[in-house]
Amino acid sequence: MGAAALAAGCGDDQAAHGEAVAVIQPESDGAALVLDAAVITDLAAREGVDAEAAREQALDVLRLVAARRDELATRATPPTHPDDLxxxxRAALERATLARLWLDEVFEPSHGADDIPARVLNANMADPRVSRRLFHPDVWFVCQALVMPAGKAADGQPTPVPGAPVDDEVPADLEQAARWYAEAEDAFAPFVARVQRLEPELLGGDCALLGRLVGASERALGDAESPLGVMALRYESFAFAPSTVQGFDPAWLEQVATLDGPGLVGPFPTNFGLHLVLVSKIEPANLADASLPEAELTAAREAQLRHELELSWRGQELMASLEDMRARRVVRMAAGLEQER
Incomplete structure (x- = not known):
């Protein structure tokens, strides 16, 4: 298949086509294929792309047409016209064109964001999964590697550091806690050094790398014969909103909340172990509670939700419309068969 020549600009032969911005000349004999500026404008508006992308799309089509002409020109008995299909x-292209016309002029104008029914909006607005994802205060995405006492307490909660002042019922032994932290720091040090060497890679992605590092490391640390007990290396990943979080260890929250962007924090101690925390992303607040007057907040949330739902709702409506068309066509055909009998 030959390659077509491409020229930019417009000449006398192109004036009849309007404002020509490019010309493709097939290698075989035949009229040049002219790309008009109006085609680019229309294509950019229809596809939602910039003028340069629309120009490249149009040129790709013209190159295919030119290649088809070159291919047909090599035949011993070419068709009456080089563009004959x-x-x-041809029937498939005509059906596709009619479908695109129906979508452009009938379906899409009546199925925009403003056409989403109130019942659909209300159902999604009432879904806590949707509201938490779209409307929230600042959200921090974090993961951490931590060294903590192995095993769990009788209530299923993590075992606190021996001697740590967890509650009033168990007397604190600060000397014992200090020995545990010192031993944990020594056991944690090789892993921490490895993570710090990879800090640029960690900050350039999500938490997956830290999780792999923990997974490839020895999970049981410390001396089994030590009176302080065996320690465990653990990995956690979660998101939280500092302004609304409840139940977090205050010492942990105080350390992590000092960052104003992605970064590593630690290692630092809490009553439950030594923590090395990666803040991978901080998602800014978006239409959080009380961020606007109530009426403005409701309107802004509805507008964003309509935008969020538009494509999925339109797709569902399209499938329903096509199914309805099929059903009506079957009914008409069945009625015609009955009449013939």
Missing amino acids: DPQR
């Missing part, structure tokens, strides 16, 4: 191919 196989009847089945």
Whole structure:
């Protein structure tokens, strides 16, 4: 298949086409294929792309047409016109064009964001999963590697550091806690050094790398014969909103909340172990509670939710419309068969 020549600009032969911005000349004999500026403008508006992307799309089509002409020119008995198509191919293109016309002029104008029914909006607005994802205060995405006492307490909660002042019922032994932290720091040090060497890679992605590092490391640390007990290396990943969080260890929250962007924090101690925390992303607040007067907040949330739902709702409506068309066509055909009988 030959390559077509491409030229930019417009000449006398192109004036009839309007404002020509490019010309493709097939290698075989035949009229040049002219790309008009109006085509680019229309394509950019229809596809939602910039003028340069629309120009490249249009040129790709013209190159295919030129290549087809070159291919047909090599035949011993070419068709009457070099653009003639196989009847089945022509019928398929005509159906596709009619479908696109129906979508452009009938379906899409009546199925925009403003056409989403109130019942659909209300159902999604009432879904806590949707509201938490779209409307929230600042959200921090974090993961951490931590060294903590192995095993769990009788209530299923993590075992606190021996001697740590967890509650009033168990007397604190600060000397014992200090020995545990010192031993944990020594056991944690090789892993921490490895993580710090990889800090640029960690900050350039999500938490997956830290999780792999923990997974590839020895999970049981310390001396089993030590009176302080065996320690465990653990990995956690979660998101939280500092302004609304409840139940977090205050010492942990105080350390992590000092960052104003992605970064590593620690190692630092809490009553439950030594923590090395990666803040991978901080998602800014978006239409959080009390961020606007109530009426403005409701309107802004509805507008964003309509935008969020538009494509999925339109797709569902399209499938329903096509199914309805099929059903009506079957009914008409069945009625016609009955009449013939």
